[in-house]
Amino acid sequence: MGKVLMKGNEVIAEAAVHAGCKYFFGYPITPQSELVAYMARRLPEVGGLFLQAESEVAAINMVYGAAGTGVRVMTSSSSPGFSLKQEGISYLVGAELPALIVNVVRGGPGLGNIQPAQSDYFQVTKGGGHGDYHTPVLAPSTLQEIIDLTEAAFDIADRYRTPVILLGDGMLGQMMEPVEFKELSERKPEQKEWATTGTRGDGKPRIISSLELNADALEKRNELLQKKFTMIKQNEVRFETFETEDADYIVTAYGTAARIAMNAINKARKDGLKIGMIRPITLWPFPEQPFIATRDRVKGYLSVEMSAGQMVEDVRLAVEGKAPVSFFGRTGGVVPTQEEIYDQIIQLAGGVEV
Amino acid sequence: MTMKTVFEKTSGLTDNQTHYCPGCTHGIIHRMVGEVLEEMGILEDTVGVASVGCSVLSYEYFNCDMTQAAHGRAPAVATGIKRVLPDRFVFTYQGDGDLASIGIAEAVHAAARGENITVIFVNNAIYGMTGGQMAPTTLVGQKTATTPFGRDASIQGLPIRVSEMLSTLDGTAYIERVSTHDVPNILKAKKAIRKAFETQKQGLGFSMVEILSSCPTNWGLDPNESLDWIKDNMVPAYPLGVYKDVPKGGDEW
Amino acid sequence: MMEEILIAGFGGQGVMSMGQLIAYAGMTEGKFVSWLPSYGPEQRGGTANCAVVVSEEQVGSPLVSRPTTAIVLNNPSYEKFEPMVRAGGLLVVNSSLISKVSPRTDIRVLNIDATDKANELGNPKVANIILLGAFLEETGILSDESILEALKKVLSPEKHSLLEINRQALELGRSLTKAPTH
Numbered sequence: 001m002g003k004v005l006m007k008g009n010e011v012i013a014e015a016a017v018h019a020g021c022k023y024f025f026g027y028p029i030t031p032q033s034e035l036v037a038y039m040a041r042r043l044p045e046v047g048g049l050f051l052q053a054e055s056e057v058a059a060i061n062m063v064y065g066a067a068g069t070g071v072r073v074m075t076s077s078s079s080p081g082f083s084l085k086q087e088g089i090s091y092l093v094g095a096e097l098p099a100l101i102v103n104v105v106r107g108g109p110g111l112g113n114i115q116p117a118q119s120d121y122f123q124v125t126k127g128g129g130h131g132d133y134h135t136p137v138l139a140p141s142t143l144q145e146i147i148d149l150t151e152a153a154f155d156i157a158d159r160y161r162t163p164v165i166l167l168g169d170g171m172l173g174q175m176m177e178p179v180e181f182k183e184l185s186e187r188k189p190e191q192k193e194w195a196t197t198g199t200r201g202d203g204k205p206r207i208i209s210s211l212e213l214n215a216d217a218l219e220k221r222n223e224l225l226q227k228k229f230t231m232i233k234q235n236e237v238r239f240e241t242f243e244t245e246d247a248d249y250i251v252t253a254y255g256t257a258a259r260i261a262m263n264a265i266n267k268a269r270k271d272g273l274k275i276g277m278i279r280p281i282t283l284w285p286f287p288e289q290p291f292i293a294t295r296d297r298v299k300g301y302l303s304v305e306m307s308a309g310q311m312v313e314d315v316r317l318a319v320e321g322k323a324p325v326s327f328f329g330r331t332g333g334v335v336p337t338q339e340e341i342y343d344q345i346i347q348l349a350g351g352v353e354v
Numbered sequence: 355m356t357m358k359t360v361f362e363k364t365s366g367l368t369d370n371q372t373h374y375c376p377g378c379t380h381g382i383i384h385r386m387v388g389e390v391l392e393e394m395g396i397l398e399d400t401v402g403v404a405s406v407g408c409s410v411l412s413y414e415y416f417n418c419d420m421t422q423a424a425h426g427r428a429p430a431v432a433t434g435i436k437r438v439l440p441d442r443f444v445f446t447y448q449g450d451g452d453l454a455s456i457g458i459a460e461a462v463h464a465a466a467r468g469e470n471i472t473v474i475f476v477n478n479a480i481y482g483m484t485g486g487q488m489a490p491t492t493l494v495g496q497k498t499a500t501t502p503f504g505r506d507a508s509i510q511g512l513p514i515r516v517s518e519m520l521s522t523l524d525g526t527a528y529i530e531r532v533s534t535h536d537v538p539n540i541l542k543a544k545k546a547i548r549k550a551f552e553t554q555k556q557g558l559g560f561s562m563v564e565i566l567s568s569c570p571t572n573w574g575l576d577p578n579e580s581l582d583w584i585k586d587n588m589v590p591a592y593p594l595g596v597y598k599d600v601p602k603g604g605d606e607w
Numbered sequence: 608m609m610e611e612i613l614i615a616g617f618g619g620q621g622v623m624s625m626g627q628l629i630a631y632a633g634m635t636e637g638k639f640v641s642w643l644p645s646y647g648p649e650q651r652g653g654t655a656n657c658a659v660v661v662s663e664e665q666v667g668s669p670l671v672s673r674p675t676t677a678i679v680l681n682n683p684s685y686e687k688f689e690p691m692v693r694a695g696g697l698l699v700v701n702s703s704l705i706s707k708v709s710p711r712t713d714i715r716v717l718n719i720d721a722t723d724k725a726n727e728l729g730n731p732k733v734a735n736i737i738l739l740g741a742f743l744e745e746t747g748i749l750s751d752e753s754i755l756e757a758l759k760k761v762l763s764p765e766k767h768s769l770l771e772i773n774r775q776a777l778e779l780g781r782s783l784t785k786a787p788t789h
Contacts (some may be wrong), residue, residue: 049437065434068421089422164491175669176642178634196419198399198442207413209422243540263667337672
């Protein structure tokens with residue numbers, strides 16, 4: 001198809017269309033509004049439907065209804081709106097319905113601002129809503145990667161009957177980069193025998209529900225959910241490493257922060273420092289393996305985030321105290337610069353020989 | 355000698371025993387909805403949406419595909435289903451707390467959009483499942499767990515007349531308020547439910563039947579007294595009748 | 608080669624589209640590019656800016672904190688970004704609207720009276736393209752062909768009549784770098 005220059009928010013939308021998603025229910029919020037507008041124009045072209053809901057709460061529940069009919073469906077929002085969707089996400093998990101929820105993160109807490117941030121990490125990886133659950137979280141760092149991960153997100157959602165979160169931030173949503181899409185092909189819709197579409201002669205009525213009043217029965221159900229989470233942990237972990245083999249120090253970052261950190265790492269490497277990078281792509285399940293593989297020989301890790309320090313807790317759990325883990329972050333929509341990160345690396349490595 | 359069948363349970367309901375309290379009219383309303391679905395021959399083409407409250411388990415009782423929605427969100431869930439499957443029948447079954455309090459935004463906007471769905475709105479002027487607290491439809495002076503001295507308009511405000519309110523929206527096609535306090539009214543109620551589903555069948559837009567219902571347990575009355583209480587107290591506050599019946603919602607625009 | 612470019616000015620001066628032209632042209636020439644706008648309330652009336660990276664390698668940070676080139680179209684942008692240009696870098700100034708002259712000696716400075724020259728050409732809106740021409744002449748990172756190709760993509764078909772004046776503006780911008788500036 002050739003390369004096209006597109007905005008991140010629009011890439012997410014087009015990638016969803018390519019993944020066979022024809023239904024979108026959403027509510028405008030900066031900095032993801034282009035995604036909503038793109039879908040409003042695009043979905044009718046592929047015989048789909050876009051509906052602007054009266055609130056994020058309504059949007060996620062429309063997703064719940066549509067997901068129950070077995071189609072690929074999504075919604076998107078940014079931090080304050082994403083918080084409003086938490087109730088619905090918990091219900092999607094409980095009722096085991098697949099859907100894609102995009103969070104283009106902005107500065108918080110509260111209304112915060114509209115600048116890029118990664119401060120919703122706890123919310124997306126530790127459950128977020130009520131009840132014992134996790135949702136798979138995919139965090140692309142380039143616009144091309146958005147295309148792959150959006151499709152992967154829908155596949156994971158269908159495979160495990162679970163909502164999946166695609167986590168970006170204001171910078172990824174607003175920036176433009178060349179991307180290349182595969183030719184759009186008509187997908188065969190997956191057969192979902194659990195869907196509620198009217199029985200139409202195919203047996204007894206089906207029920208979609210997250211309610212189970214009997215404690216023993218709910219515990220059994222929760223055990224099945226936990227089994228599913230274990231399977232996801234075994235099968236769906238994604239990460240990327242860069243020159244970790246000989247690294248004295250490893251920087252770890254995801255999404256936008258990882259891109260910026262790469263510039264700093266490249267400069268440090270040119271200056272003769274052995275710095276590597278671990279970039280988690282799935283934030284849940286968190287990639288422990290590259291940390292386990294390196295923790296006995298590196299001198300330390302540096303977690304770089306656009307938050308006050310959230311992923312660093314998972315890094316410490318994975319490193320299990322076998323190496324020091326330090327943290328550098330900016331918050332409130334301030335994006336760390338490559339120069340700042342470079343300075344942090346130099347400080348960690350005890351200076352650079354000149 | 356063979357016995358002649360004079361009455362059969364509708365195939366619109368499952369064989370599950372309901373959990374409703376003795377004297378509660380939810381059972382009558384369930385049966386009417388089930389009968390209408392059966393009589394119209396649309397059971398296999400219907401997806402129902404259960405809400406939160408006493409009717410939370412209604413998915414166990416209606417003999418069609420059912421989805422259970424979060425508190426107040428049934429019209430949004432129904433919207434999601436109907437927009438994907440426009441040729442299927444979609445209805446919500448909601449109480450007054452679910453629809454008129456926490457879910458009023460979803461109800462208003464589904465109505466305003468003219469969603470081609472049917473809402474069965476059961477109004478018994480109280481929260482049942484949580485133990486008899488004030489609902490948006492609780493009458494002035496009515497005692498509940500959270501208005502122990504009676505609803506005081508100067509403190510809790512005045513009740514909401516949902517049928518009147520929603521009928522002002524151009525997206526609504528058919529809205530009627532009916533009651534369950536005696537047989538003639540029950541028969542009228544069933545006709546209204548039928549008409550609501552017919553409205554959906556013709557693709558005319560949002561239809562709702564508000565059904566005045568009893569709650570003997572939380573009202574502290576016996577079943578017969580409860581029916582009288584509907585007639586004597588609720589009907590004057592919530593006048594029965596057709597509030598909206600237009601050829602097609604939204605046509606005046 | 609990695610150019611980290613910051614373009615800043617009032618909303619309506621064509622700052623965003625100038626950045627997109629560079630990104631488009633870079634993509635056409637097979638380079639790695641990124642374009643990042645400032646966004647939000649500040650784009651409504653105040654100063655707008657965008658960051659463009661053109662590189663032979665995969666673009667890491669799309670955020671430009673220390674630009675190799677800054678193109679500034681109004682006073683507030685000059686004040687903000689003149690000090691940020693990396694040593695050895697380039698500062699392109701729209702001297703029609705900016706009276707200050709950079710005292711820095713560790714960077715190259717081009718003072719181009721782009722708005723006046725655009726008026727002379729007959730369309731004040733091409734001031735940005737004149738500055739773009741000067742930038743391209745000085746850095747040589749992209750060809751005019753790719754920029755004109757990009758223009759065809761950025762301009763809607765009914766505005767393709769403007770291609771010719773944009774070509775002239777580009778050429779004029781290139782020629783203006785020859786004039787003594789600093």
